[in-house]
Each structure stands twice: as C-alpha cells, then as structure tokens.
Amino acid sequence: MSKHVPERMCVACRRRRPKGELLRLLLTTAGVEIDPTGKKPGRGAYVCKDSPECWEEKKLRRFAKGQAKALSEALRAFFA
C-alpha cells in the first residue's frame, strides 16, 4: 500500500516536489507573506526550502511582480 504524498510546485523553479520540501507563501490583499505553519487560510503558493536560488528576486518576479524584492529579502531573512 503506498502512501499518497501531496505535491506542490515551486513558484521560482517550477519543479513539483513533496509539500514538506516547500515553504508556503500566503497571498493576501496586502501582499505576500511567509506561512511557516502552512495552515493559514487563503490562497497559497510554494517555494523550495533548500534552494537559495529560488529565493532570488529575479526568480520570484514572475510570481510576485513588484513585490519580488521584498519577498526575496523576507525569504533570506527567514532562512538565515
């Protein structure tokens, strides 16, 4: 019997990975925030936990647009 592992896609590198290897981001009307618990209600997006290149502003731009820089800084601070 195999256990189903939910997968999500990283917004930066677009790889599909098990949810546990990704950090959840929460999309709010105020912007993008980090949701380490993965449990806040609302629309979520995901980024790799173990891949610093996925926290680069240019990789986040497609997803976060004008907030890419702020999100990049928040991710670096979070993982520091």
Ligand SMILES: [Zn+2]
């Ligand atoms: Zn990634």
